[in-house]
Amino acid sequence: xxxxxxxxxxxxxxxxxxxxxxxxxxxxxxxxxxxxxxxxxxxxxxxxxxxxxxxxxxxxxxxxxxxxxxxxxxxxxxxxxxxxxxxxxxxxxxxxxxxxxxxxxxxxxxxxxxxxxxxxxxxxxxxxxxxxxxxxxxxxxxxxx
Amino acid sequence: xxxxxxxxxxxxxxxxxxxxxxxxxxxxxxxxxxxxxxxxxxxxxxxxxxxxxxxxxxxxxxxxxxxxxxxxxxxxxxxxxxxxxxxxxxxxxxxxxxxxxxxxxxxxxxxxxxxxxxxxxxxxxxxxxxxxxxxxxxxxxxxxxxxxxxxxxxxxxxxxxxxxxxxxxxxxxxxxxxxxxxxxxxxxxxxxxxxxxxxxxxxxxxxxxxxxxxxxxxxxxxxxxxxxxxxxxxxxxxxxxxxxxxxxxxxxxxxxxxxxxxxxxxxxxxxxxxxxxxxxxxxxxxxxxxxxxxxxxxxxxxx
Numbered sequence: 001x002x003x004x005x006x007x008x009x010x011x012x013x014x015x016x017x018x019x020x021x022x023x024x025x026x027x028x029x030x031x032x033x034x035x036x037x038x039x040x041x042x043x044x045x046x047x048x049x050x051x052x053x054x055x056x057x058x059x060x061x062x063x064x065x066x067x068x069x070x071x072x073x074x075x076x077x078x079x080x081x082x083x084x085x086x087x088x089x090x091x092x093x094x095x096x097x098x099x100x101x102x103x104x105x106x107x108x109x110x111x112x113x114x115x116x117x118x119x120x121x122x123x124x125x126x127x128x129x130x131x132x133x134x135x136x137x138x139x140x141x142x143x144x145x
Numbered sequence: 146x147x148x149x150x151x152x153x154x155x156x157x158x159x160x161x162x163x164x165x166x167x168x169x170x171x172x173x174x175x176x177x178x179x180x181x182x183x184x185x186x187x188x189x190x191x192x193x194x195x196x197x198x199x200x201x202x203x204x205x206x207x208x209x210x211x212x213x214x215x216x217x218x219x220x221x222x223x224x225x226x227x228x229x230x231x232x233x234x235x236x237x238x239x240x241x242x243x244x245x246x247x248x249x250x251x252x253x254x255x256x257x258x259x260x261x262x263x264x265x266x267x268x269x270x271x272x273x274x275x276x277x278x279x280x281x282x283x284x285x286x287x288x289x290x291x292x293x294x295x296x297x298x299x300x301x302x303x304x305x306x307x308x309x310x311x312x313x314x315x316x317x318x319x320x321x322x323x324x325x326x327x328x329x330x331x332x333x334x335x336x337x338x339x340x341x342x343x344x345x346x347x348x349x350x351x352x353x354x355x356x357x358x359x360x361x362x363x364x365x366x367x368x369x370x371x372x373x374x375x376x377x378x379x380x381x382x383x384x385x386x387x388x389x390x391x392x393x394x395x396x397x398x399x400x401x402x403x404x405x406x407x408x409x410x411x412x413x414x415x416x417x418x419x420x421x422x423x424x425x426x427x428x429x430x431x432x433x434x435x436x437x438x439x440x441x442x443x444x445x446x447x448x
Contacts, residue, residue: 020197024179024180024183025183027180028180028183028184031180031184079178079181079233079261079262080178081178081180081181081183081184082178082179082180083178085180118179118197119179119196120196120197120200121333122196122333122386123179123196125333
């Protein structure tokens with residue numbers, strides 16, 4: 001069974017092997033691979049609290065836990081491909097995982113991906129906020145299930 | 146009719162489209178989001194990243210003169226090259242790069258008004274080609290021009306003597322409220338607030354929806370009338386690390402004609418952490434002349 005830990009580890013490994021500039025190319029692939037927001041969420045997008053306010057970019061997140069499996073849906077402003085890329089990594093790593101696996105993901109994920117070197121500390125704040133938000137929503141959704 | 150003080154530093158998207166292949170012109174894209182250039186840029190433009198290209202990686206400072214020269218050589222920029230900066234977010238990082246180039250004395254610097262957004266709204270083409278390489282140059286930079294850069298002690302003297310400071314961050318950052326919000330990412334400062342006496346004029350108020358600069362008349366209304374800045378006064382602008390304030394520096398000097406504007410790049414991440422420097426919290430006090438008279442009905446007490 002492919003656990004979230006395995007998927008995430010393999011993504012971390014892919015990034016770690018690359019030079020900082022090449023990491024950006026891989027991040028761009030994740031940005032362009034982020035699935036579009038399913039139509040059922042679009043109506044509630046603008047009138048809900050799904051926006052990650054801690055992030056300067058417009059990022060909308062929905063986290064569901066059904067039968068103990070996590071699903072993440074997201075929309076990120078097209079002018080922010082870096083944020084799209086990071087959300088793409090989280091979606092790829094965590095969709096279908098159990099909530100325990102998501103909550104066990106390393107808190108220093110951004111460092112492990114080597115993105116601090118490629119992007120600089122200042123750009124980490126918004127991304128860290130998104131990661132924190134995903135983990136928090138997974139915990140809340142899991143508790144409600 | 147009010148006009149920009151130095152309108153020649155702005156070029157339109159149309160001008161860029163017509164001149165982008167001129168050998169004496171170099172387009173430089175500088176973005177907040179590092180992936181945008183890879184996703185599409187104006188054909189022929191080189192990329193500058195404020196973090197990886199313009200910063201010294203071991204001292205908190207800009208790159209030094211030899212590194213700036215090396216960067217110019219690598220990007221094929223000579224002394225007489227007309228460098229046209231453009232980027233995302235109302236040209237925020239384009240203005241920052243413009244400022245760094247001015248620091249090292251590059252003469253012909255221009256901003257493409259409206260940046261990427263205006264270019265895209267015009268439906269002009271972007272290409273995904275790798276960054277082009279131009280013949281290397283032999284650039285000799287000037288010593289840093291400190292008339293546009295303010296350091297901490299100087300800002301402290303400026304503040305104590307009551308000269309104008311413009312804090313261009315958001316109201317939440319200015320009041321200090323943002324650092325205290327739960328779950329908010331670390332702002333990189335120990336205390337929230339602003340330099341005592343600073344005005345709060347968020348940088349993006351100088352831009353239109355399409356990323357272009359507001360008209361001279363609108364800028365005068367904002368900075369001179371609403372906030373009471375005087376053109377003749379020396380102004381220091383700051384934000385968190387000096388990025389957004391380089392946009393305001395550009396507006397005050399090149400568009401409104403303030404002769405002496407400095408960008409304090411140490412900004413809040415230095416001031417809010419420094420030992421012995423005073424801070425102030427809360428909202429900006431209303432200018433004296435606009436404080437409303439007490440209503441007649443309330444004249445009962447002696448407050």
